[in-house]
Amino acid sequence: KAGVTQTPRYLIKTRGQQVTLSCSPISGHRSVSWYQQTPGQGLQFLFEYFSETQRNKGNFPGRFSGRQFSNSRSEMNVSTLELGDSALYLCASRFWGTDTQYFGPGTRLTVL
């Protein structure tokens, strides 16, 4: 069974630009969550989608948005990039109603 995949793996952008990251969950998993990891901060929860609806949301500004498609694939968008948005963005999937999430390899975003 294929794991969670994320594209692209690496991305370099400049301040003010926007970026879209993609995540394909494990087959059968309909819940997709997004996290931001920065050094010393652990994993900060961004949002979770299930059945194309945002179910949970973390404390991030509105520049961070996401969506989920009918095939459970999810995208995350960050607009008006700031230097502080440089981080590893991780996507995780799970069966809704279970607690164990499985992570993808992440997208390393660098904002210059």
Next chain:
Amino acid sequence: DQQVKQNSPSLSVQEGRISILNCDYTNSMFDYFLWYKKYPAEGPTFLISISSIKDKNEDGRFTVFLNKSAKHLSLHIVPSQPGDSAVYFCAATYNNNDMRFGAGTRLTVKP
């Protein structure tokens, strides 16, 4: 707010000895706890979990202990191996809510 805390950013142990990684939480609603291991340039990998109805869960060399009254959990690795060197995150959740993670502890196992 940091509802899950790992107060030790790093831990170094000798191969063959026990590694004990600690985690504290503040939200008494949490009823499911997990440990993830992360190597550089990879996503976190699920290691072991425990439900709040238990106080111990064992899987091979890995054992997680939960002390609900102290809001504390720990991960024991016995015996530690060099391949266990990684960053370990504890996480907690309840009732389909978002999962909260600690800041991680970097474990180094020296040969």
